Every structure is written in structure tokens, then in C-alpha cells.
Amino acid sequence: MEEVPYHPLITVTPESVKKVRQMCEIDDVQKIKDCLDIIEEWISKQDHLVEASKYITRNLLERVFLIAKGSTEGTKRRIERLLTSRGMMPELCMNRTVEEFETQWDVVHYVPLPKLHPVDQSRVMVTQFLTEKLDPFNILSYFRYCFLIGEYRINYDYTPSERFVIDLTNIHFGLLSKLNPITIKKSEVLCTEGIGTKIKGIHILNAPPFIDKLVFILKQALREKVANRVHVHNSYEDLQKHIPKEILPKDYGGDDLSVAKLSERWKETLRTPEARQLIKDAEKMISDESKRQTAKFNEEYMGMPGSFRKLTVD
Structure with a gap:
């Protein structure tokens, strides 16, 4: 083997x-x-x-x-x-190129954390919004990038499950108008039924005042089993009860590289000929x-x- x-x-x-x-x-x-x-x-x-x-x-x-x-x-x-x-x-x-996501990169980071969760060996994926100017953000483009990362990563990873951390710093009420429940539902189906990923948890940080409305949209779009794994954390210490600090980025009181640094490294990686070929083959x-x-x-x-x-x- x-x-x-x-x-x-x-x-x-x-x-x-x-x-x-x-x-x-x-x-x-x-x-x-x-x-x-x-x-x-x-x-x-x-x-x-x-x-x-x-x-x-x-x-x-x-x-x-x-x-x-x-x-x-x-x-x-x-x-x-x-x-x-x-x-x-x-x-x-389908029909993706790395260059397609350059506008999204100005608005949001999406990165896998380098180390597996020591307890359940899940891979932790972090979403971090960078600015209050959300006009360039597109939920479909965001999920296209998530799947591009996932399809590339599966060639190197060794995990049966994933956790998602969503940092809502800089988010305002206008985000709700960009959350298409149909796109969210399709993405969950492709993730859990198509690829077969087991979602161990969705962890929301720095929640805005309208978090109840946001969670409502998420839970209506997700299967009940996954919806019950949505957690809203009021502190980084609370998050660390689920995800240990030794694998978390510095941004959240952890010991590893910052999300910004990881994002830059992923951009460099995805621009390499090897990564472009894997993306092309996935098509x-x-x-x-x-x-x-x-x-x-x-x-x-x-x-x-x-x-x-x-x-x-x-």
C-alpha cells in the first residue's frame, strides 16, 4: 500500500x-x-x-x-x-479556473487547517470574512471554491470527516440577501451525499445581532442531522472545547499559522501546474x-x- x-x-x-x-x-x-x-x-x-x-x-x-x-x-x-x-x-x-476566484479572495478566506483534529481525525475548514463591503461576495462562487479546494485536497488528505468554522466578523445584515437556500442545500447534498463527507460540526464565531435569522436559514437548508451540529460560540475559549488550540490559527487563540498566511499559501499552491492539472482532471x-x-x-x-x-x- x-x-x-x-x-x-x-x-x-x-x-x-x-x-x-x-x-x-x-x-x-x-x-x-x-x-x-x-x-x-x-x-x-x-x-x-x-x-x-x-x-x-x-x-x-x-x-x-x-x-x-x-x-x-x-x-x-x-x-x-x-x-x-x-x-x-x-x-x-465544473468549468472552474483559479483566476475565477480572485474577486472572492478580496472578501473571504477559505482554508483547511494543516493539522487533523487529534480526537476524531477530522479536517477543519475555516471561513473568514475580511471586509464589510460584501458586494463582490457570491454564495455560488464561494461554494465553487470550497469544492475546488476539497477535490484537490482529497488527493492528499486522509480523513473521514470535516468540521467547519465560520467567522462572521465584518458581517452585516446585507449578507442574508446573498444566502440562497437552494444553493446551500445543493452544496450540502453534493458534500454529504455525493462526496460522502461526514460533517462533525459547523462552528460560528463573532456572531452578529441577527444570528438567529442566519441560523434559521442554515437550518432550513440543511438536513436535520447536520443542522443539529450548528454551534454558535461566544468566545474562542468556547470554540477550543470542540477544536483544540494546538490546531487552531493564531486568529482564534491557537498555535498554528494565521488564516491570512494559510490563505496566501493555498493561492500559491493552486496556481502551480500540478494543481491546475488536478483541477482540470476533476472536471x-x-x-x-x-x-x-x-x-x-x-x-x-x-x-x-x-x-x-x-x-x-x-
């Missing part, structure tokens, strides 16, 4: 790999290899997945295997969902529905038809 590829911004230690495998009950390395061989052979026989499979690396496949808790059949379903849901929601994950990871032998994946797996249209915000 190959080692997890090294990345300067995504720390994965041999101890972390061991813990994650134990948590997912798949610490038998030979079993992992054998199962991945079976899954690769299965994909090669699915006409609608063959072309997309050329861009699924062994590393990526093992990450999906982790998320499926070592289930071969579960991994097959996850691959189906990943490749099909990406094609169903191209506005979130091709969609199923060819014209060759699918079974129909109605949307209804059977995603439950999406009509569900978005029923979403309302008072």
Missing part, C-alpha cells in the same frame, strides 16, 4: 493514518488493497463510469473507501454518487448518463427532484 502523498499544507502523519483506519475498522492493509482492486475492476465494467475512472487515482479511491467504512459495496455506491452528482450540479463543480470525473444501464439515479439516490422547489424562507 502506497504511503499518503506528502503535502506541505495538509499534514497527515503515519499515526493519523493508523487512527483513521482503526476508526473505520479497516486496519488490515492487505484487505484494503484487495478491496480497491475489486472496486477498480467493477468500475472498468460500468460503461457510464469508464471514461471518468481514468481520472480517479488510487489515493482518491481509498479516501472514498474510508468514507464507506471499508465496505466494498458502499464504496461502489459512493463512486456512483460522486460521479453522477457532479454531473447533475455542474454549477458547483472529467462525471458519469456518462447516455451509457448508463440503469435509470433514475437522481430519484433513487439523491432524492433531489422537487426537494429544492419546496424550500422556502420566511
